[in-house]
Amino acid sequence: MRKLSEITRRRFGQGLGAAIALTGEANLAFAHGGSHEVAVRIDDFTFVPPTAEILVGDNVTWENGDHAPHTATSLDGTWDTGPLERAAFRRVTFNEPGEYRYVCTFHPHMKGTVLVRNRDG
Numbered sequence: 001m002r003k004l005s006e007i008t009r010r011r012f013g014q015g016l017g018a019a020i021a022l023t024g025e026a027n028l029a030f031a032h033g034g035s036h037e038v039a040v041r042i043d044d045f046t047f048v049p050p051t052a053e054i055l056v057g058d059n060v061t062w063e064n065g066d067h068a069p070h071t072a073t074s075l076d077g078t079w080d081t082g083p084l085e086r087a088a089f090r091r092v093t094f095n096e097p098g099e100y101r102y103v104c105t106f107h108p109h110m111k112g113t114v115l116v117r118n119r120d121g
C-alpha cells in the first residue's frame with residue numbers, strides 16, 4: 001500500500017524550500033531567528049487547515065494542489081497571494097497581530113483564517 005501522506009509531505013517540502021530560496025526577506029526573517037513557516041494547502045476547493053495559527057513575524061505559505069487556479073485574499077485588503085496556478089505557492093509574512101479572514105476571489109465560498117498572536121502573550 002502506498003503511503004500517500006508521506007508522498008504529499010515530501011512534495012510540499014520541496015516546494016517550501018524553493019519558496020524560501022526565491023524570497024529575499026525569508027533569509028532576513030530566518031537570520032533573526034524564531035520565525036516559522038506554516039503551510040496551507042489548497043485541495044478540492046478547500047483551504048487545509050482552514051485556520052492557520054501563527055505568531056507575529058511568522059509566514060504562511062499557500063500551495064495550490066488543485067487544477068483550478070485559486071487565491072488567498074484577505075477580506076480587509078491587507079494581503080493577497082494573487083492567482084495561484086496548480087502546484088504554485090506563495091508566502092505571506094504577518095507582522096501585525098489579528099484575525100485575518102480570507103477567501104478565494106475566484107470561488108468566494110472558499111474561506112480561511114490566519115490567526116496571528118503576539119509573541120509575548
Ligand SMILES: [Cu+2]
Nearest residue numbers: 070104106107
Ligand atoms: Cu478558488
